[in-house]
Amino acid sequence: MATNREITAQSRKDEGKGASRRLRRAGQVPAVVYGADVAPQSIQLEHNSVLVAARHEWFFSSVLDLSVDGKKQKVLVRDLQKHPFKLQVLHIDFQRIDENAVIRIRVPLHFLNKEKSPAAKTSGVVISHNITEVEVACLPKNLPEFIGVDLAELKEGDIIHLSELQLPMGVEIPELKFGKEHDHPVVTAHTMKEEVEEAPAPAEGEAAAAAAAAAAPAKAAPAKEEKK
Helix, strand or coil: CCEEEEEEEEEECCCCCHHHHHHHHCEEEEEEEEEEEEEEEEEEEHHHHHHHHHCHHHHCCCCCCCCCCHHHEEEEEEEEECCCCCEEEEEEEEECCCCCCCCCEEEEEEECHHHHCCCCCCCCCEEEEEECEEEEEEEEHCCCEEEEEEECCCCCCCCCEEHCCCHHHHHHHHHHCCCCCHEEEEEEECCCCCCCCCCCCCHHHHHHHHHHHCCCCCCCCCCCCCCC
């Protein structure tokens, strides 16, 4: 199960672009928390703390305890905006959740025991991770921080599909309800084919000259002059 993670914030009154710019200059991140049939609330968070938290998977795939002015509420990160080239978080959207209602969120896949697999020990075999995260549906209490994909038995030619993932109790993948065509390959172990380098084709002019030379009759040797 996911670990409880607490994020601290303060409520704010000032809104608008000018207020947001002032907050960023002061080392704060403007944010909003909404949902659960409660009016949206404007908040602010300490920038460096957010920047550190956002480097971890759990920040985006876990139910967080958001403490606003000391009052906690369960939330998910639904959007985080970053500056295009500066190391700066510009804005965050948090969504309140109902602990008794099913949530849908993307969680990362962790690929385990790759080095132990027969495929990894076979020369010329490439193990491809086609999907690195998957959307799951579950109650908040059942939300995993990640889903492990065990590759210990993976052999050359094997394919692991979404339906083969070992999910925790109470967790499902909604996409699988839409048919077999949605049972995407997660991991494949395939052999790299060696490419045989072909000799370059002759240029068009060279080819024509070679063909003409081959078709022309051989020249007869000049007749010897008879001695009188």
